[in-house]
Amino acid sequence: MIDVVVTGAAGRMGTTLVRCLQGAEGLRLAAGVERPGQARFEDAGELAGLGRLGVPVKDSLAAALDGLARPVVIDFTSHEASAAHAELCAARGAGLVIGSTGFTPETKARVQAAAARIPVVLSPNMSVGVNAVFALVREAARILGDGYDVEVLEMHHNRKKDAPSGTALRLAEVAAEALSRDPRQDLVYARHGLVGERTKREIGVQTLRGGDVVGEHTVFFVGEGERIEISHRATSRDQFARGAVRAAAWVAGRPPGLYDMFDVLGLRSGR
Structure with a gap:
Protein backbone atom coordinates (compact mmCIF):
# COMPACT_ATOMS: atom_id res chain seq x y z
CA MET A 1 0.00 0.00 0.00
CA ILE A 2 1.16 3.50 -0.84
CA ASP A 3 0.77 6.00 1.97
CA VAL A 4 -0.82 9.24 0.74
CA VAL A 5 -0.74 12.62 2.50
CA VAL A 6 -3.23 15.32 1.47
CA THR A 7 -2.28 18.95 2.09
CA GLY A 8 -4.99 21.59 2.51
CA ALA A 9 -7.17 18.84 3.95
CA ALA A 10 -9.89 21.23 5.16
CA GLY A 11 -10.29 22.97 1.79
CA ARG A 12 -12.70 22.20 -1.04
CA MET A 13 -10.20 20.09 -2.97
CA GLY A 14 -8.73 18.58 0.17
CA THR A 15 -12.03 17.20 1.41
CA THR A 16 -12.87 15.95 -2.09
CA LEU A 17 -9.53 14.13 -2.24
CA VAL A 18 -10.16 12.52 1.15
CA ARG A 19 -13.48 11.18 -0.13
CA CYS A 20 -12.03 9.95 -3.42
CA LEU A 21 -9.16 8.15 -1.70
CA GLN A 22 -11.57 5.90 0.18
CA GLY A 23 -11.36 2.50 -1.43
CA ALA A 24 -8.72 3.56 -3.96
CA GLU A 25 -6.81 0.42 -4.91
CA GLY A 26 -3.26 0.30 -3.57
CA LEU A 27 -3.52 3.67 -1.78
CA ARG A 28 -3.98 4.42 1.92
CA LEU A 29 -4.78 7.88 3.25
CA ALA A 30 -2.15 8.28 5.97
CA ALA A 31 -2.59 11.92 7.05
CA GLY A 32 -3.99 15.30 6.20
CA VAL A 33 -2.23 18.65 6.60
CA GLU A 34 -3.71 22.02 7.48
CA ARG A 35 -2.42 25.31 8.82
CA PRO A 36 -2.84 25.74 12.56
CA GLY A 37 -6.38 26.86 13.38
CA GLN A 38 -7.79 26.06 9.92
CA ALA A 39 -9.19 22.59 10.68
CA ARG A 40 -12.33 22.19 12.78
CA PHE A 41 -11.57 18.53 13.46
CA GLU A 42 -8.46 16.48 14.17
CA ASP A 43 -9.52 13.65 11.84
CA ALA A 44 -9.48 13.96 8.03
CA GLY A 45 -12.63 11.87 7.72
CA GLU A 46 -14.58 14.26 9.91
CA LEU A 47 -13.35 17.20 7.83
CA ALA A 48 -14.73 15.50 4.71
CA GLY A 49 -18.06 14.61 6.31
CA LEU A 50 -17.28 10.88 6.37
CA GLY A 51 -17.08 10.41 10.10
CA ARG A 52 -13.97 9.42 12.01
CA LEU A 53 -11.48 7.47 9.86
CA GLY A 54 -8.54 7.43 12.23
CA VAL A 55 -6.55 9.66 9.86
CA PRO A 56 -4.79 12.48 11.74
CA VAL A 57 -4.67 16.08 10.55
CA LYS A 58 -1.23 17.55 11.20
CA ASP A 59 -0.26 21.23 11.30
CA SER A 60 2.79 20.75 9.04
CA LEU A 61 3.78 18.50 6.17
CA ALA A 62 6.96 17.55 8.01
CA ALA A 63 4.92 16.16 10.90
CA ALA A 64 2.60 14.29 8.53
CA LEU A 65 5.55 12.59 6.79
CA ASP A 66 7.19 11.42 10.02
CA GLY A 67 7.33 7.63 10.14
CA LEU A 68 6.13 7.11 6.55
CA ALA A 69 8.29 5.17 4.11
CA ARG A 70 8.19 6.43 0.49
CA PRO A 71 4.84 8.26 0.73
CA VAL A 72 3.15 10.34 -1.97
CA VAL A 73 1.86 13.84 -1.21
CA ILE A 74 -1.11 15.32 -3.09
CA ASP A 75 -0.94 19.10 -2.97
CA PHE A 76 -3.70 21.53 -4.02
CA THR A 77 -2.74 24.62 -2.03
CA SER A 78 -0.98 27.65 -3.58
CA HIS A 79 2.08 28.02 -5.75
CA GLU A 80 4.11 29.38 -2.81
CA ALA A 81 3.10 26.55 -0.47
CA SER A 82 3.54 23.94 -3.21
CA ALA A 83 7.12 25.10 -3.86
CA ALA A 84 7.95 24.78 -0.16
CA HIS A 85 6.24 21.37 -0.02
CA ALA A 86 8.26 20.23 -3.03
CA GLU A 87 11.50 21.11 -1.27
CA LEU A 88 10.43 19.23 1.85
CA CYS A 89 9.34 16.19 -0.18
CA ALA A 90 12.72 16.19 -1.93
CA ALA A 91 14.45 16.14 1.44
CA ARG A 92 12.24 13.27 2.65
CA GLY A 93 12.17 11.22 -0.55
CA ALA A 94 8.40 11.53 -1.00
CA GLY A 95 6.68 11.54 -4.38
CA LEU A 96 4.55 14.58 -5.11
CA VAL A 97 1.43 15.40 -7.13
CA ILE A 98 0.77 19.16 -7.53
CA GLY A 99 -2.51 20.60 -8.76
CA SER A 100 -1.87 24.18 -7.66
CA THR A 101 -1.86 26.96 -10.27
CA GLY A 102 -0.54 30.50 -10.59
CA PHE A 103 3.16 29.56 -10.51
CA THR A 104 5.71 32.31 -10.96
CA PRO A 105 9.05 31.60 -12.68
CA GLU A 106 10.64 31.51 -9.22
CA THR A 107 8.22 29.02 -7.64
CA LYS A 108 8.21 26.87 -10.79
CA ALA A 109 12.01 26.77 -10.68
CA ARG A 110 11.90 25.55 -7.07
CA VAL A 111 9.57 22.70 -8.06
CA GLN A 112 11.83 21.83 -11.01
CA ALA A 113 14.84 21.72 -8.68
CA ALA A 114 12.99 19.36 -6.34
CA ALA A 115 12.07 17.15 -9.32
CA ALA A 116 15.77 16.45 -9.85
CA ARG A 117 15.60 14.42 -6.62
CA ILE A 118 12.04 13.01 -6.56
CA PRO A 119 9.24 12.25 -9.02
CA VAL A 120 6.79 15.16 -9.31
CA VAL A 121 3.57 15.28 -11.31
CA LEU A 122 2.72 18.94 -11.96
CA SER A 123 -0.41 19.72 -13.94
CA PRO A 124 -2.70 22.77 -14.08
CA ASN A 125 -5.64 20.38 -14.40
CA MET A 126 -5.79 16.78 -13.20
CA SER A 127 -9.05 15.96 -14.96
CA THR A 235 -19.78 20.27 -12.83
CA SER A 236 -17.95 19.06 -9.71
CA ARG A 237 -14.43 18.82 -8.32
CA ASP A 238 -14.53 15.03 -8.18
CA GLN A 239 -12.92 14.61 -11.60
CA PHE A 240 -9.91 16.70 -10.53
CA ALA A 241 -9.53 14.58 -7.39
CA ARG A 242 -9.92 11.30 -9.30
CA GLY A 243 -7.19 12.36 -11.72
CA ALA A 244 -4.91 13.34 -8.83
CA VAL A 245 -5.49 9.97 -7.14
CA ARG A 246 -4.63 8.26 -10.43
CA ALA A 247 -1.47 10.36 -10.64
CA ALA A 248 -0.51 9.42 -7.06
CA ALA A 249 -0.74 5.72 -7.88
CA TRP A 250 1.30 6.28 -11.06
CA VAL A 251 4.09 8.43 -9.60
CA ALA A 252 4.97 6.09 -6.73
CA GLY A 253 8.30 4.44 -7.46
CA ARG A 254 9.02 6.49 -10.61
CA PRO A 255 12.51 7.90 -11.13
CA PRO A 256 13.05 11.57 -10.30
CA GLY A 257 11.69 13.96 -12.88
CA LEU A 258 9.02 16.53 -13.64
CA TYR A 259 5.98 14.80 -15.13
CA ASP A 260 2.47 15.88 -16.09
CA MET A 261 -0.86 14.20 -16.78
CA PHE A 262 0.18 13.42 -20.37
CA ASP A 263 2.76 11.09 -18.82
CA VAL A 264 0.25 9.62 -16.37
CA LEU A 265 -2.29 8.95 -19.15
CA GLY A 266 0.21 7.75 -21.74
CA LEU A 267 -0.44 10.69 -24.07
CA ARG A 268 3.18 11.77 -24.35
CA SER A 269 3.90 9.76 -27.50
CA GLY A 270 2.97 11.55 -30.70
CA ARG A 271 3.46 14.94 -29.17
Whole structure:
Protein backbone atom coordinates (compact mmCIF):
# COMPACT_ATOMS: atom_id res chain seq x y z
CA MET A 1 0.00 0.00 0.00
CA ILE A 2 1.16 3.50 -0.84
CA ASP A 3 0.77 6.00 1.97
CA VAL A 4 -0.82 9.24 0.74
CA VAL A 5 -0.74 12.62 2.50
CA VAL A 6 -3.23 15.32 1.47
CA THR A 7 -2.28 18.95 2.09
CA GLY A 8 -4.99 21.59 2.51
CA ALA A 9 -7.17 18.84 3.95
CA ALA A 10 -9.89 21.23 5.16
CA GLY A 11 -10.29 22.97 1.79
CA ARG A 12 -12.70 22.20 -1.04
CA MET A 13 -10.20 20.09 -2.97
CA GLY A 14 -8.73 18.58 0.17
CA THR A 15 -12.03 17.20 1.41
CA THR A 16 -12.87 15.95 -2.09
CA LEU A 17 -9.53 14.13 -2.24
CA VAL A 18 -10.16 12.52 1.15
CA ARG A 19 -13.48 11.18 -0.13
CA CYS A 20 -12.03 9.95 -3.42
CA LEU A 21 -9.16 8.15 -1.70
CA GLN A 22 -11.57 5.90 0.18
CA GLY A 23 -11.36 2.50 -1.43
CA ALA A 24 -8.72 3.56 -3.96
CA GLU A 25 -6.81 0.42 -4.91
CA GLY A 26 -3.26 0.30 -3.57
CA LEU A 27 -3.52 3.67 -1.78
CA ARG A 28 -3.98 4.42 1.92
CA LEU A 29 -4.78 7.88 3.25
CA ALA A 30 -2.15 8.28 5.97
CA ALA A 31 -2.59 11.92 7.05
CA GLY A 32 -3.99 15.30 6.20
CA VAL A 33 -2.23 18.65 6.60
CA GLU A 34 -3.71 22.02 7.48
CA ARG A 35 -2.42 25.31 8.82
CA PRO A 36 -2.84 25.74 12.56
CA GLY A 37 -6.38 26.86 13.38
CA GLN A 38 -7.79 26.06 9.92
CA ALA A 39 -9.19 22.59 10.68
CA ARG A 40 -12.33 22.19 12.78
CA PHE A 41 -11.57 18.53 13.46
CA GLU A 42 -8.46 16.48 14.17
CA ASP A 43 -9.52 13.65 11.84
CA ALA A 44 -9.48 13.96 8.03
CA GLY A 45 -12.63 11.87 7.72
CA GLU A 46 -14.58 14.26 9.91
CA LEU A 47 -13.35 17.20 7.83
CA ALA A 48 -14.73 15.50 4.71
CA GLY A 49 -18.06 14.61 6.31
CA LEU A 50 -17.28 10.88 6.37
CA GLY A 51 -17.08 10.41 10.10
CA ARG A 52 -13.97 9.42 12.01
CA LEU A 53 -11.48 7.47 9.86
CA GLY A 54 -8.54 7.43 12.23
CA VAL A 55 -6.55 9.66 9.86
CA PRO A 56 -4.79 12.48 11.74
CA VAL A 57 -4.67 16.08 10.55
CA LYS A 58 -1.23 17.55 11.20
CA ASP A 59 -0.26 21.23 11.30
CA SER A 60 2.79 20.75 9.04
CA LEU A 61 3.78 18.50 6.17
CA ALA A 62 6.96 17.55 8.01
CA ALA A 63 4.92 16.16 10.90
CA ALA A 64 2.60 14.29 8.53
CA LEU A 65 5.55 12.59 6.79
CA ASP A 66 7.19 11.42 10.02
CA GLY A 67 7.33 7.63 10.14
CA LEU A 68 6.13 7.11 6.55
CA ALA A 69 8.29 5.17 4.11
CA ARG A 70 8.19 6.43 0.49
CA PRO A 71 4.84 8.26 0.73
CA VAL A 72 3.15 10.34 -1.97
CA VAL A 73 1.86 13.84 -1.21
CA ILE A 74 -1.11 15.32 -3.09
CA ASP A 75 -0.94 19.10 -2.97
CA PHE A 76 -3.70 21.53 -4.02
CA THR A 77 -2.74 24.62 -2.03
CA SER A 78 -0.98 27.65 -3.58
CA HIS A 79 2.08 28.02 -5.75
CA GLU A 80 4.11 29.38 -2.81
CA ALA A 81 3.10 26.55 -0.47
CA SER A 82 3.54 23.94 -3.21
CA ALA A 83 7.12 25.10 -3.86
CA ALA A 84 7.95 24.78 -0.16
CA HIS A 85 6.24 21.37 -0.02
CA ALA A 86 8.26 20.23 -3.03
CA GLU A 87 11.50 21.11 -1.27
CA LEU A 88 10.43 19.23 1.85
CA CYS A 89 9.34 16.19 -0.18
CA ALA A 90 12.72 16.19 -1.93
CA ALA A 91 14.45 16.14 1.44
CA ARG A 92 12.24 13.27 2.65
CA GLY A 93 12.17 11.22 -0.55
CA ALA A 94 8.40 11.53 -1.00
CA GLY A 95 6.68 11.54 -4.38
CA LEU A 96 4.55 14.58 -5.11
CA VAL A 97 1.43 15.40 -7.13
CA ILE A 98 0.77 19.16 -7.53
CA GLY A 99 -2.51 20.60 -8.76
CA SER A 100 -1.87 24.18 -7.66
CA THR A 101 -1.86 26.96 -10.27
CA GLY A 102 -0.54 30.50 -10.59
CA PHE A 103 3.16 29.56 -10.51
CA THR A 104 5.71 32.31 -10.96
CA PRO A 105 9.05 31.60 -12.68
CA GLU A 106 10.64 31.51 -9.22
CA THR A 107 8.22 29.02 -7.64
CA LYS A 108 8.21 26.87 -10.79
CA ALA A 109 12.01 26.77 -10.68
CA ARG A 110 11.90 25.55 -7.07
CA VAL A 111 9.57 22.70 -8.06
CA GLN A 112 11.83 21.83 -11.01
CA ALA A 113 14.84 21.72 -8.68
CA ALA A 114 12.99 19.36 -6.34
CA ALA A 115 12.07 17.15 -9.32
CA ALA A 116 15.77 16.45 -9.85
CA ARG A 117 15.60 14.42 -6.62
CA ILE A 118 12.04 13.01 -6.56
CA PRO A 119 9.24 12.25 -9.02
CA VAL A 120 6.79 15.16 -9.31
CA VAL A 121 3.57 15.28 -11.31
CA LEU A 122 2.72 18.94 -11.96
CA SER A 123 -0.41 19.72 -13.94
CA PRO A 124 -2.70 22.77 -14.08
CA ASN A 125 -5.64 20.38 -14.40
CA MET A 126 -5.79 16.78 -13.20
CA SER A 127 -9.05 15.96 -14.96
CA VAL A 128 -8.73 13.08 -17.40
CA GLY A 129 -11.30 14.81 -19.62
CA VAL A 130 -9.37 18.08 -19.71
CA ASN A 131 -6.18 16.27 -20.63
CA ALA A 132 -8.06 14.59 -23.47
CA VAL A 133 -9.02 18.13 -24.55
CA PHE A 134 -5.34 19.12 -24.48
CA ALA A 135 -4.64 16.28 -26.91
CA LEU A 136 -7.60 17.23 -29.12
CA VAL A 137 -6.52 20.88 -29.26
CA ARG A 138 -2.99 19.86 -30.19
CA GLU A 139 -4.28 17.68 -33.03
CA ALA A 140 -6.81 20.26 -34.25
CA ALA A 141 -4.12 22.95 -34.38
CA ARG A 142 -1.86 20.66 -36.39
CA ILE A 143 -4.62 19.85 -38.87
CA LEU A 144 -6.00 23.38 -39.27
CA GLY A 145 -2.70 25.22 -39.32
CA ASP A 146 -2.35 28.97 -39.69
CA GLY A 147 -5.58 29.51 -41.60
CA TYR A 148 -7.65 29.66 -38.38
CA ASP A 149 -7.61 32.21 -35.56
CA VAL A 150 -7.25 30.63 -32.11
CA GLU A 151 -8.99 32.01 -29.03
CA VAL A 152 -9.31 30.53 -25.51
CA LEU A 153 -12.15 31.46 -23.15
CA GLU A 154 -12.35 30.32 -19.53
CA MET A 155 -14.81 30.88 -16.68
CA HIS A 156 -14.47 30.07 -12.97
CA HIS A 157 -16.10 30.88 -9.65
CA ASN A 158 -15.76 34.32 -8.14
CA ARG A 159 -13.25 33.20 -5.47
CA LYS A 160 -10.54 32.05 -7.84
CA LYS A 161 -7.46 34.19 -7.27
CA ASP A 162 -5.35 33.67 -10.40
CA ALA A 163 -6.29 34.64 -13.94
CA PRO A 164 -6.22 33.30 -16.53
CA SER A 165 -6.58 29.79 -15.17
CA GLY A 166 -3.65 27.42 -15.44
CA THR A 167 -5.77 25.23 -17.69
CA ALA A 168 -6.49 28.10 -20.09
CA LEU A 169 -2.81 28.96 -20.24
CA ARG A 170 -1.92 25.34 -20.97
CA LEU A 171 -4.56 25.13 -23.71
CA ALA A 172 -3.08 28.23 -25.34
CA GLU A 173 0.45 26.84 -24.96
CA VAL A 174 -0.57 23.51 -26.53
CA ALA A 175 -2.03 25.34 -29.54
CA ALA A 176 1.04 27.58 -29.77
CA GLU A 177 3.42 24.61 -29.69
CA ALA A 178 1.48 22.83 -32.43
CA LEU A 179 1.54 26.00 -34.57
CA SER A 180 5.24 26.78 -33.89
CA ARG A 181 4.42 30.00 -32.07
CA ASP A 182 6.04 31.50 -28.98
CA PRO A 183 3.67 31.73 -25.98
CA ARG A 184 5.79 34.53 -24.52
CA GLN A 185 5.17 36.72 -27.55
CA ASP A 186 2.00 35.47 -29.22
CA LEU A 187 -0.46 35.06 -26.33
CA VAL A 188 -2.78 38.08 -25.85
CA TYR A 189 -4.55 38.28 -22.49
CA ALA A 190 -6.86 41.29 -22.89
CA ARG A 191 -8.16 43.64 -25.54
CA HIS A 192 -9.43 47.09 -24.72
CA GLY A 193 -9.66 50.28 -26.72
CA LEU A 194 -8.25 50.83 -30.19
CA VAL A 195 -5.96 47.79 -30.38
CA GLY A 196 -5.84 47.46 -34.16
CA GLU A 197 -6.57 44.43 -36.27
CA ARG A 198 -5.95 40.98 -34.88
CA THR A 199 -2.58 39.62 -36.00
CA LYS A 200 -2.37 36.18 -37.58
CA ARG A 201 -0.03 34.79 -34.93
CA GLU A 202 -1.79 35.90 -31.78
CA ILE A 203 -3.72 33.50 -29.55
CA GLY A 204 -6.26 35.25 -27.35
CA VAL A 205 -6.86 34.14 -23.75
CA GLN A 206 -9.91 35.67 -22.09
CA THR A 207 -11.21 35.32 -18.52
CA LEU A 208 -14.67 35.33 -16.95
CA ARG A 209 -15.43 35.12 -13.21
CA GLY A 210 -18.74 34.61 -11.44
CA GLY A 211 -20.87 32.60 -9.04
CA ASP A 212 -19.91 29.04 -8.22
CA VAL A 213 -18.71 27.89 -11.65
CA VAL A 214 -16.31 24.97 -11.10
CA GLY A 215 -14.53 25.47 -14.42
CA GLU A 216 -15.35 25.94 -18.10
CA HIS A 217 -12.91 26.16 -21.00
CA THR A 218 -13.48 26.55 -24.73
CA VAL A 219 -10.90 26.76 -27.50
CA PHE A 220 -12.17 28.42 -30.69
CA PHE A 221 -10.61 27.78 -34.10
CA VAL A 222 -12.21 30.47 -36.26
CA GLY A 223 -11.80 30.34 -40.02
CA GLU A 224 -13.49 31.88 -43.02
CA GLY A 225 -17.06 30.58 -43.08
CA GLU A 226 -16.72 28.12 -40.19
CA ARG A 227 -15.84 27.84 -36.52
CA ILE A 228 -14.70 24.83 -34.52
CA GLU A 229 -15.15 24.79 -30.73
CA ILE A 230 -13.58 22.31 -28.31
CA SER A 231 -15.11 22.67 -24.84
CA HIS A 232 -14.90 21.16 -21.39
CA ARG A 233 -17.32 21.98 -18.56
CA ALA A 234 -16.73 20.71 -15.04
CA THR A 235 -19.78 20.27 -12.83
CA SER A 236 -17.95 19.06 -9.71
CA ARG A 237 -14.43 18.82 -8.32
CA ASP A 238 -14.53 15.03 -8.18
CA GLN A 239 -12.92 14.61 -11.60
CA PHE A 240 -9.91 16.70 -10.53
CA ALA A 241 -9.53 14.58 -7.39
CA ARG A 242 -9.92 11.30 -9.30
CA GLY A 243 -7.19 12.36 -11.72
CA ALA A 244 -4.91 13.34 -8.83
CA VAL A 245 -5.49 9.97 -7.14
CA ARG A 246 -4.63 8.26 -10.43
CA ALA A 247 -1.47 10.36 -10.64
CA ALA A 248 -0.51 9.42 -7.06
CA ALA A 249 -0.74 5.72 -7.88
CA TRP A 250 1.30 6.28 -11.06
CA VAL A 251 4.09 8.43 -9.60
CA ALA A 252 4.97 6.09 -6.73
CA GLY A 253 8.30 4.44 -7.46
CA ARG A 254 9.02 6.49 -10.61
CA PRO A 255 12.51 7.90 -11.13
CA PRO A 256 13.05 11.57 -10.30
CA GLY A 257 11.69 13.96 -12.88
CA LEU A 258 9.02 16.53 -13.64
CA TYR A 259 5.98 14.80 -15.13
CA ASP A 260 2.47 15.88 -16.09
CA MET A 261 -0.86 14.20 -16.78
CA PHE A 262 0.18 13.42 -20.37
CA ASP A 263 2.76 11.09 -18.82
CA VAL A 264 0.25 9.62 -16.37
CA LEU A 265 -2.29 8.95 -19.15
CA GLY A 266 0.21 7.75 -21.74
CA LEU A 267 -0.44 10.69 -24.07
CA ARG A 268 3.18 11.77 -24.35
CA SER A 269 3.90 9.76 -27.50
CA GLY A 270 2.97 11.55 -30.70
CA ARG A 271 3.46 14.94 -29.17
